[in-house]
Amino acid sequence: xxxxxxxxxxxxxxxxxxxxxxxxxxxxxxxxxxxxxxxxxxxxxxxxxxxxxxxxxxxxxxxxxxxxxxxxxxxxxxx
Amino acid sequence: xxxxxxxxxxxxxxxxxxxxxxxxxxxxxxxxxxxxxxxxxxxxxxxxxxxxxxxxxxxxxxxxxxxxxxxxxxxxxxx
Amino acid sequence: xxxxxxxxxxxxxxxxxxxxxxxxxxxxxxxxxxxxxxxxxxxxxxxxxxxxxxxxxxxxxxxxxxxxxxxxxxxxxxx
Amino acid sequence: xxxxxxxxxxxxxxxxxxxxxxxxxxxxxxxxxxxxxxxxxxxxxxxxxxxxxxxxxxxxxxxxxxxxxxxxxxxxxxx
Amino acid sequence: xxxxxxxxxxxxxxxxxxxxxxxxxxxxxxxxxxxxxxxxxxxxxxxxxxxxxxxxxxxxxxxxxxxxxxxxxxxxxxx
Amino acid sequence: xxxxxxxxxxxxxxxxxxxxxxxxxxxxxxxxxxxxxxxxxxxxxxxxxxxxxxxxxxxxxxxxxxxxxxxxxxxxxxx
Numbered sequence: 001x002x003x004x005x006x007x008x009x010x011x012x013x014x015x016x017x018x019x020x021x022x023x024x025x026x027x028x029x030x031x032x033x034x035x036x037x038x039x040x041x042x043x044x045x046x047x048x049x050x051x052x053x054x055x056x057x058x059x060x061x062x063x064x065x066x067x068x069x070x071x072x073x074x075x076x077x078x079x
Numbered sequence: 080x081x082x083x084x085x086x087x088x089x090x091x092x093x094x095x096x097x098x099x100x101x102x103x104x105x106x107x108x109x110x111x112x113x114x115x116x117x118x119x120x121x122x123x124x125x126x127x128x129x130x131x132x133x134x135x136x137x138x139x140x141x142x143x144x145x146x147x148x149x150x151x152x153x154x155x156x157x158x
Numbered sequence: 159x160x161x162x163x164x165x166x167x168x169x170x171x172x173x174x175x176x177x178x179x180x181x182x183x184x185x186x187x188x189x190x191x192x193x194x195x196x197x198x199x200x201x202x203x204x205x206x207x208x209x210x211x212x213x214x215x216x217x218x219x220x221x222x223x224x225x226x227x228x229x230x231x232x233x234x235x236x237x
Numbered sequence: 238x239x240x241x242x243x244x245x246x247x248x249x250x251x252x253x254x255x256x257x258x259x260x261x262x263x264x265x266x267x268x269x270x271x272x273x274x275x276x277x278x279x280x281x282x283x284x285x286x287x288x289x290x291x292x293x294x295x296x297x298x299x300x301x302x303x304x305x306x307x308x309x310x311x312x313x314x315x316x
Numbered sequence: 317x318x319x320x321x322x323x324x325x326x327x328x329x330x331x332x333x334x335x336x337x338x339x340x341x342x343x344x345x346x347x348x349x350x351x352x353x354x355x356x357x358x359x360x361x362x363x364x365x366x367x368x369x370x371x372x373x374x375x376x377x378x379x380x381x382x383x384x385x386x387x388x389x390x391x392x393x394x395x
Numbered sequence: 396x397x398x399x400x401x402x403x404x405x406x407x408x409x410x411x412x413x414x415x416x417x418x419x420x421x422x423x424x425x426x427x428x429x430x431x432x433x434x435x436x437x438x439x440x441x442x443x444x445x446x447x448x449x450x451x452x453x454x455x456x457x458x459x460x461x462x463x464x465x466x467x468x469x470x471x472x473x474x
Contacts, residue, residue: 001377003161003206006352007287007319013357022136022144024355029139031351032320039343040336041329048161048206049139050086057259060266060286061317065259080219082398082443083190086161092199101294101302103197108297110193111162118185119178120171127398127443128297129244140159165445180373180381187376207376208323215417218424218444223417238456240319240364241427244398250436261434268430269399276422277415278408285319285364298396338452338460345455365455366402 001046004032009066010053025051080125083111088145089132104130159204162190167224168211183209238283241269246303247290262288317362320348325382326369341367396441399427404461405448420446 006028012018020028029049036042059066085107091097099107108128115121138145164186170176178186187207194200217224243265249255257265266286273279296303322344328334336344345365352358375382401423407413415423424444431437454461 001206001325001375001382003208003323004348005321005323007321008352008356008358009317020356025136026144026147027355028351029144030142031355032348033139033142035344035347035351036322036324039340039347040324042324044142045140047140047142048159050133050161051137051139052133053137054287054289057262058288058290059317060263060270060288061282061284063267063270063281063284065263065266066317068263080167080217080224080443082165082445084163084165085194086163087194087198087200088159099198104294105302105305106197107193108302109300110197111190112297112300114186114189114193115164115166118182118189119166121166123300124298126298126300127396129291129398130295130297131291132295138159145159183373183376184381184384187381188379191376191379202379203377205377205379208370209374209376210370211374212445212447215420216446216448218420218428218446219440219442221425221428221439221442223421223424226421238364238404238454238461240366240402242400242402243431244400245431245435245437246396257435264434265430268434269427272423272426272430273401273403276419276426277403279403285317287319296396303396341452342455342460342463345460346458349455349458360458361456363456363458366449367453367455368449369453 002036002040002042002048004036004047004049005052006032006049007052007054009056009059011056019053020051081115081119081121081127083115083126083128084131085111085128086131086133088135088138090135098132099130160194160198160200160206162194162205162207163210164190164207165210165212167214167217169214177211178209239273239277239279239285241273241284241286242289243269243286244289244291246293246296248293256290257288318352318356318358318364320352320363320365321368322348322365323368323370325372325375327372335369336367397431397435397437397443399431399442399444400447401427401444402447402449404451404454406451414448415446 010019033044033047036047056067062069089098112123112126115126135146141148168177191202191205214225215223220227247256270281270284293304299306326335349360349363352363372383378385405414428439428442431442451462457464
């Protein structure tokens, strides 16, 4: 009966993909449902998973939209 | 002052609709606001309702994306 | 498969109760599940409801903790 | 380590914009991260902010989709 | 940078425990962070996990508080 | 009409306090409501704020419960 919500940015990690692929989403859904079965003995049929993809301009970290935060971090690391 | 969030999959139940219609959404908003008035005496003007429509590939049930879960269930039922 | 989350303040509406009663919560759960059946044809067994009770000092409205907001509103109304 | 979620309707306040602009979103992200630093001494690098934009037909207030609620309120005010 | 929220009922699965134990929670946190690393290549240091434990009377399934729903299901299964 | 949810760990920053104080919560509520007024011109009376305090053992970062994550980080920094 657990409910798991996964918030990720909408962006790709595979070449040519601009978002998580259907295969990656299926792997997240399976993995987290299996985890709840293994750790808390929750039957997989009683777990709901919702993946919420957030535009990068709507995600903030370090007081900045996340793309700017990452750029700043990269520029620091390369100094 | 209640806040109600309703997560549903983005898919239609009316012919030709690929999502809940504006009329269905209005019925959900009215119904749940009325329920909070009836049960907890909350004035309707103090209830916020947010409907969050989730793509079916982003919704997991039984360790699978929900379309696959439904297909598996139908195939079992027809055995 | 819908998920409904209901945020309410933790406070009573019945004499002697300092929170929604188990009966009131059951009425919310039944009512909202029935609504999703009526409006979107969702089977009741596929709807999850979570009621999240929030301490009044953790709830803000009008830029104030909600008890102060209500007190201000009442004092305005009685002028 | 705080997580702040900001739900707003998807609509513009600037001329020609039909949604909050990237600048407005950046201002929300910066402002709320700074607030958590000032009030609770949380380092800005440990705060995540998610802005969730909701279609107006998915937002309910006063038992109505929000556009209808506003129209009703304006018509009352002008009587 | 993902945020994962896990809603579970507050009840024990270990003898003598009336809630998930600290060890079980740590296993959920580790497992889901590892999953996001494996599937989407998200560094573990950038994933936040929040476990939200919900009283059973605040959790609804099948239009009933979950304890009643389970009791009904068990009584059906034993017929 | 915005809804802002602020998730923080339940722990104190003031001497003798084991959680955010009522004054700190009021400052968060006021600050974030004011921010939405300044940036998006949202009237303060139409903003709801919910502060959700999470036990530290229910908060994960870096694949660990947050207390362990902080301890590891401190021990690294002191090497």
